[in-house]
Amino acid sequence: MGNSKSGAVSKEILEDLKLNTKFTEMEIVQWYENFKRQCPTGRISKEEFQSIYSKFFPESDANTYAQHVFRSFDTNEDGTLDFKEYIIALHMTSTGKTTSKLEWAFSLFDVDKNGYITKSEVKEICTAIFKLIPKDEQADLPDDENTAEKRADKLWQFFEKGENDRVAEGEFIKGVMDNDGALRLIQYEPGR
Structure with missing residues (x-):
């Protein structure tokens, strides 16, 4: 299998996210393109996550809470969030039941x-x-x-x-x- 579509979300991850979230294929692809632009390595570190999260609470100290949120979504405990963990997090906190x-x-x-x-x-x-x-x-x-x-x-x-x-x-x-x-x-x- 070649890796000719390295810039695109894998079919396996796409199908998994379509089954486990309420996002459409188009939404997932758009999220992936934004994710890759902001995180070229394909992973978000705890510090990057805290920085992004803090922007939602400019008049507050969001660092401690962001650390706990990050921990709860870092399901494989590798210290980073990959695209799949990120989308599951987004789904859970915004559109989940x-x-x-x-x-x-x-x-x-x-x-x-x-x-x-x-x-x-x-x-x-x-x-x-x-x-x-x-x-x-x-x-x-x-x-x-x-x-x-x-x-x-x-x-x-x-x-x-x-x-x-x-x-x-x-x-x-x-x-x-x-x-x-x-x-x-x-x-x-x-x-x-």
């Missing part, structure tokens, strides 16, 4: 990747999310969520667990789906 987004959110909160979330992991991610919120918006938050610690405590209460308990993926998804407040606490959307 709520359950798919919550599966991703679970992997984000599961810092040590042991299949469970502890209160300390919740606190770590809530701290990273809190850094995304501009200072002027922080002042307008309710008293029970105006610090990262209070947000983590409030989120942990939705799971009805003790300080040293842990939450499995199914419990996490159910806990967040059953509580609008929990869904709001696990994300930050600028301009809301």
Whole structure:
């Protein structure tokens, strides 16, 4: 097999992404062309990802959160995102169904990747999310969520667990789906 189409996305990856995302073939090809222009090596490093991600939150400190997002999408743990990991990430965070987004959110909160979330992991991610919120918006938050610690405590209460308990993926998804407040606490959307 020759490599005459080195500038194009492989048929195998294209078919896989069409099956596993809601993107059309044309969209995937366009994403690939942009990806190759911005990342000629075909991979995004954690630092490049942080730089791109920080542009979405110009008035915030997005580095810590970007590191966690990167970790959750670097499925083969090689320290970079390839095109397929990048498109899956894009799909999960933008067009995925709520359950798919919550599966991703679970992997984000599961810092040590042991299949469970502890209160300390919740606190770590809530701290990273809190850094995304501009200072002027922080002042307008309710008293029970105006610090990262209070947000983590409030989120942990939705799971009805003790300080040293842990939450499995199914419990996490159910806990967040059953509580609008929990869904709001696990994300930050600028301009809301």
